[in-house]
Amino acid sequence: MLTRREALFGTAASATTAAILATMPAARAAAGPQSADISRLPRERVELVAPPFVHAHDQVVRGGPKIVEFRLTVKEQPMVIDDEGTVMQAMTFNGSIPAPMMVVHEGDYVELTLVNPETNEMPHNVDFHAATGALGGAQLLEVNPGEQATMRFKATRAGVFVYHCAPAGMIPWHVVSGMNGAILVLPRDGLKDGDGRRLKYDRIFYIGESDFYIPRDANGKYKSYESLGDAYDDTLKVMRGLIPTHVVFNGKVGALTGDNALKAKVGETVLIIHSQANRDTRPHIIGGHGDHVWEQGKFANPPEKDLETWFVRGGSACAALYTFRQPGIYAYVNHNLIEAAELGATAHITVDGEWNDDLMTQVRAPAPIASY
Amino acid sequence: MRLMVPAALAAATALVLASGPTLRPMSAKTAASFDTVTIAPGAFEFRLSGEYLKAGRPVDAPKRTVSFRLGFDIMKVEVSAADYAACVADGACEAAEGGNSSAIYPVTGVSYRDATAYAAWLSGKTGETWRLPTDEEWAFAAAERRSDDALGVSQDSANPAERWLARYRTEASAGKRDTEPKPLGHFGMNRKGVADIAGNVWEWTSTCYVRATVSTNGKVVHSTDNCGVRVVAGSHRGYMSTFIRDGRSGGCAAGLAPDNLGFRLVRQAPSAISYVRGLWARAVG
Secondary structure, three states, rough: HHHHHHHOOOOOOHHHHHHHHOOHHHHHHHOOOOOOHHHHHHEEOOOOOOOOOOOOOOOOOOOOEEEEEEEEEEEEEEOOOOOOEEEEEEEOOOOEEOOOOOOEEEEOEEEEEEEEEOOOOOOOOEEOHHHHHHHHHHOOEEEEOEEEEEEEOOOOOOOOEEEOOOOOOOOOHHHHOOOEEEEEEEEEOOOOOOOOOOEEOOOOEEEEEEEOOOOOOOOOOOEEOOOHHHHHHHHHHHHOOOOOOOOEOOOOOOOHHHHHEEEEOOOOOEEEEEOOOOOOEEEEEOOOEEEEEEEEOOOOOEEEEOOOEEEEEOEEEEEEEEEEOEEEEEEEEEEEHHHHHHHEEEEEEEEOOOOOOOOOOOOOOOEEEEOO | OOOOOOHHHHHHHHHOOOOOOOOOOOOOOOOOOOEEEEOOEEEEEEEEOOOEEOOOEEOOOOEEEEEOOOOOOEEEEOOOOHHHHHHHHHOOOOOOOOOOOOOOOEEEOHHHHHHHHHHHHHHHHHOOEEEOOOOOHHHHHHHHHHOOOOOOOOOOOOHEEEEEEHHHHHHHOOOOOOOOOOOOOOOOEEEOOEOOOOOOEEEEEEEEEEEEEEOOOEEEEEEEEEEEEEEEEOOOOOOEEEEOOOOHHOOOOOOOOOEEEEEEEEEEEOHHHHHHHHHHHHHOO
């Protein structure tokens, strides 16, 4: 295993830098232009929860910025990614695909501790698209198995942003093996429409879409591997073809259907965060809309209204707000319908409540064709 | 003509059906030899398949008493991948999806058209008449393993979503899905001695999809058949177009699809004519 690790990746020099940095006093580490005395800021430690759920948070905050502490532990583990039992050698933050969503407010400081347990094979780090400098923090967070590092960045832009693992030479492999998530940086006074009116949500769903590239054997059956290193060469060959074998929400075909379907009620407003760290996608709610959609996920821009389908560029996250007006089963899909139906990119939302005949009614039920 | 290896088949069948009767010896004309269960005559309460409207709104299908004056013979297990592969090798069937040809696994990835092609081929090979069961026959043979697809929601609600949600939740509550086909016999026998009913292979029936209107007293007023769609029987009923081989692709946007599509056949009791014809065929070789 060790030889594997060495073969795949030389020792990371930057890891030492990170380790030294982590032990420096906070004030010295944050040299340069200051907007706050870091040592005096209140601190909050947040326990992350697995998607599609999001940890408790305020939509509007009073008072000044905080330092919000998060901890991500890397878990390299085999994971079943479809209902046929296909196993992928996955790399994850905290064991989930996508990684957990973090929520802070504009102006807050995000202090992330990344832990890479000794039992892992690979070096890992985090590139926050929300952060400024050092490859999104990746250069300060490069940890080998058996190490941990802590990095702090200021959340200066309001929006929802992707974060992902980005170790030199293997970035795409780590990303499509599960190491991507999102951070939501809310405006301090909450979300607003284009006219400055407050927008609130009753529920928040975090949907992380993944494209997986699983090698097949001579008979077309998906192969499984003993370890990450064993899977690397074959996986890379499939990746280079750019045609995913699976396109899924939350790590697995059917992860958000059946017993795990998302739930809402008529009249409830849901904020759906959809991230895709690697590949373009086009979310659509069958039977619903996007009332307000920050298609590029950035809250300094006014949201688009009344969208049927929205576009998420690979390497970004979007935020869509929708109030359910009719009960029923809604399918939430990537509207490349081949990817939705054949490759897995479908979630279901069960919505309870009263039917609104004014919005839709069946005028005549199916019956034999009448002659007029 | 190709013969299957009887020893392998016998061994496999014996393995999974150790308690079953021994196999009938294979004649030179028989491509495979099947254990069947004789379903005794009787009657049962049957929930009709299809969709029913009352006063323009979907309702649970009415129930009917269905009686079988004669019994029938149904295969104890589903047609195996090896049995089906023999028909493919003979050029009479198209290869199933997934490429399994094992004698101990059911064939999966087959459409209604594949199933009927196989039945015709097997009938030709054996001089017997094999066909898909009707939905009623399947349900009668399924005994305690058949499920009632009545939803138990108000039959006169003005909210159409109630039925959609109830159906979805019923199917979702079936628990954790394991779609990987299991060896024949894995799901055990029902009290009539039929194996693997309502496991993770949904079985094709010959019953067409019906849309009907019922009057307030439950009488069917008129109905429309669509035989391009047939009933697939399993832990819940499904309706699939005849050319679909993988229910998960053939499913709808907001439902839960069958895990696998396969089949078992019914042997039609021979008529006098076919009996004589069979004798003749054997005499001339």
